[in-house]
Amino acid sequence: MKKQTVAIVLMIGFPCSVVLFFILMACLWDYRLWVGISLLTLIFLVAGVFIRGAINEQNLRIYRFDQKTETPLDLTGEPRFWRPDMKENPHRYNGHGHGYYQGYQQEVKQ
Numbered sequence: 001m002k003k004q005t006v007a008i009v010l011m012i013g014f015p016c017s018v019v020l021f022f023i024l025m026a027c028l029w030d031y032r033l034w035v036g037i038s039l040l041t042l043i044f045l046v047a048g049v050f051i052r053g054a055i056n057e058q059n060l061r062i063y064r065f066d067q068k069t070e071t072p073l074d075l076t077g078e079p080r081f082w083r084p085d086m087k088e089n090p091h092r093y094n095g096h097g098h099g100y101y102q103g104y105q106q107e108v109k110q
Contacts, residue, residue, distance in 0.1 A: 024039075
């Protein structure tokens with residue numbers, strides 16, 4: 001939802017829920033403990049269902065994914081597979097680099 005819609009819903013919903021709570025407590029004052037427990041249970045259930053719907057494995061995977069360290073690269077430093085939001089390198093020729101990349105020369109110690 002848009003931020004404006006959420007703000008409108010909160011501005012209308014919160015005062016209405018406060019009024020409803022006071023009416024319930026006034027009418028059912030003898031059962032105030034049970035009304036309070038049931039309202040808290042209802043609030044926790046709604047919050048739990050909302051959180052369960054908002055958090056799923058795909059959202060967690062996108063949040064945790066670090067492209068720079070977790071993308072498997074080939075020998076030339078290019079990704080082995082492309083995610084939908086990634087673009088292929090236009091400077092690459094037939095799956096291989098142009099030879100601009102040279103690895104570090106390492107001395108062999110004997």
